[in-house]
Amino acid sequence: MQPDLKKQTYLNQKGRDKPLISSISQTTIDAARRYRLSRIRQRLVEVDCGAILLYDPVNIRYALDCSNMQVWTAHNPLRYALIFANGPSIMFEFKGCAHLSENLETIDEVRTAIGWMYMSVGNRVKENVANWADEIADLMASHGGGNERLAIDRIEPEGVAALQRHGLSIVEGGQITERARAIKSDEELEMMQWTIRVAEAAMARIYEHSVPGVTERELWAHMHFENARSGGDWLETKLLSCGPNTNPWYQECSDRQCELGEMIAFDTDMIGPYGYCADLSRSWTCGYTEMTPKQRQLYAVALDQINHNLSLVKDGVSFAEFNQRSWKIPERYQPYRYSLAAHGVGMADEWPVVLLHPDFDHNHDGHFEKNMVICVESLIAESGSESIKLETQVLVTANGCKRLDTFPWEQV
Numbered sequence: 001m002q003p004d005l006k007k008q009t010y011l012n013q014k015g016r017d018k019p020l021i022s023s024i025s026q027t028t029i030d031a032a033r034r035y036r037l038s039r040i041r042q043r044l045v046e047v048d049c050g051a052i053l054l055y056d057p058v059n060i061r062y063a064l065d066c067s068n069m070q071v072w073t074a075h076n077p078l079r080y081a082l083i084f085a086n087g088p089s090i091m092f093e094f095k096g097c098a099h100l101s102e103n104l105e106t107i108d109e110v111r112t113a114i115g116w117m118y119m120s121v122g123n124r125v126k127e128n129v130a131n132w133a134d135e136i137a138d139l140m141a142s143h144g145g146g147n148e149r150l151a152i153d154r155i156e157p158e159g160v161a162a163l164q165r166h167g168l169s170i171v172e173g174g175q176i177t178e179r180a181r182a183i184k185s186d187e188e189l190e191m192m193q194w195t196i197r198v199a200e201a202a203m204a205r206i207y208e209h210s211v212p213g214v215t216e217r218e219l220w221a222h223m224h225f226e227n228a229r230s231g232g233d234w235l236e237t238k239l240l241s242c243g244p245n246t247n248p249w250y251q252e253c254s255d256r257q258c259e260l261g262e263m264i265a266f267d268t269d270m271i272g273p274y275g276y277c278a279d280l281s282r283s284w285t286c287g288y289t290e291m292t293p294k295q296r297q298l299y300a301v302a303l304d305q306i307n308h309n310l311s312l313v314k315d316g317v318s319f320a321e322f323n324q325r326s327w328k329i330p331e332r333y334q335p336y337r338y339s340l341a342a343h344g345v346g347m348a349d350e351w352p353v354v355l356l357h358p359d360f361d362h363n364h365d366g367h368f369e370k371n372m373v374i375c376v377e378s379l380i381a382e383s384g385s386e387s388i389k390l391e392t393q394v395l396v397t398a399n400g401c402k403r404l405d406t407f408p409w410e411q412v
Helices: 005-013 026-046 057-064 070-075 118-143 157-164 174-182 186-208 216-229 293-310 319-325 331-336
Strands: 051-054 080-084 089-093 109-112 149-152 169-172 240-242 263-267 281-285 340-345 349-355 373-380 388-397 400-403
Touching: 026 051, 026 057, 026 080, 026 174, 026 186, 051 057, 051 118, 051 174, 057 070, 057 080, 057 089, 057 174, 080 118, 118 157, 149 157, 157 169, 169 174, 174 349, 186 216, 216 240, 216 263, 263 388, 281 293, 293 373, 293 388, 319 340, 319 349, 331 373
Parallel strands: 051 149, 089 109, 149 169
Antiparallel strands: 051 080, 080 089, 240 263, 263 281, 281 388, 340 349, 340 373, 373 388, 388 400
């Protein structure tokens, strides 16, 4: 069979042979930066914290739009940011990298970070953590306005103890950043939409190369290629599999060759241009064959789950109400189910995570709010079958939700 004409047209429109060049203006970028930093400060005031110390590179990118070796620094805590509720924002950068913060209006001062992880300082951990804590405490005294409550998104135990010896009260900062990031500005949405365009161009490349003999890893490489050449950052997972590798789910791509008629399923988990995430899933057959009756049945069930749950996502709907009214997965599919029905997304997967109804236990208070971006997911399989994985990314509005991705579903 030939590739689906609708997808082939889509592929050509997305610029298969050239990287996608963003037309987003500097005015839009600057407005998004101001908005995001204001969201962090607003949350600090609401929870009565003088400042927040950020180590998570995604949080630093959100607050200050300053990125540097983000994957590496996610597991090597050697750069951090201190943002005051009513004071300056200070970026502590890896040595020799101060120039990366130049001309960023979100940053008032750049200092050299003091690292104290064992890998980098060996037996000087105690000395370095003391110097680090002295500097943070001095800044809190100067800019905290007498508020000694310091929020931190993630930190090793030695750091907490050192700051507490200075009389600082440590507050868990994850809830601050998650709630701040949850509500998107119009400018953020414009940048996220661009990341989705890049992801869909990558999906089109995967579709075009979904022919017998290609390996899972070769297909997944097209996602990396399109993201990298279009200014994106990284892929959070390697979730692409075919045939029997699709069930159970979560088997990351391998050197297995895809065979004619097998289902190919994937989840993009792509951190793209401007640091925004495109989290989309599709499933289709290798070689553009028509689905077998079993494949068609599973796909129709998965699409029914997606469409039913999309109809419930609306400003003001509580997570408990969504769960109560959500699509109920038939018993024969439950052993192979996905753990969640929906989750937030921004610069990565975010709060809230609304578990699938068999697992829902009021894990989150709260409700969908206007300008949240939510991913609605489905994974359907049964004993001995392949899996169908589908996911779409939507904007919450007062009247329902608006899909942000446009890559076609399969015809069933």
